[in-house]
Amino acid sequence: MPKTELIKSSFSDLPEWENEDFTKALGSFIESCKTSKTKEIYRDLCTQAVGEKDAKKFLMTHFMPYKISQLQNEENSILTGYYEPELRGSLVKKEPYLYPIYKTPNDLVTVDLGSIYPELKNYRLRGKLEGNKLVPYYARGDVSAKSLKAEVICYTDSKIDLFFLEVQGSGRVTLENGKTVFIGYDNQNGYQYSSIGKYLASIGAIPLENVSLQTISAWLKDNPLRIDEVLNYNKSMIFFKQKDKAASGSLGVVLTPKRSVAVDQRYI
Structure with missing residues (x-):
């Protein structure tokens, strides 16, 4: 696991800082103040932010940008974007809604x-008990062949869309009656994530420089007999829970487009 350090920077080093919409940026911070964790850390600041008229001045007075740097000469970090997937679904398994969106299995131990x-x-560490031993849980490719001890939130009509829902970690499903079901990350089966994009590049299916959600999805649709082979390359599998609002982060606050940022807490 590469180690990182924070190096103090300046606002002038931030690309497009002067073109930022500071009111929206401050609004995102104020929204995060609704959580108890943020209130505990920024108690006084949250109070001041609510009535602030000069958003830019407030941000530059009370915050300091830092550059994240690796202590060792490791591979470059990965920066990706997030979107909220919208799937079609049914509460009952029937054609074409055949692919279950699972809740966390009862026998998954964390x-x-x-x-x-x-x-x-x-x-x-995640797994399941066999006697008094904790053993690996079912990998993605094993799930369909096993009797998974998990409730189903609903069923969707696309195995491909379901996979990308797992990659994003949350999304929404529109049911046949028009009702929207919001779902979010709850747990994971314990296996490390493996990129199917890199796998497709390694077998010559898609040039590495052209790998994207769109090209992966298109290739899978054009090669339906190889969908399971490719998806099962990623042994990791996500389990979900039903939520009462749109996609939210670890603080429980609804994500703000172009403002909210997710980080790996093992590094930051």
């Missing part, structure tokens, strides 16, 4: 290693 070893904070 061990917070940080509760035992403080130096392993934010690391979790």
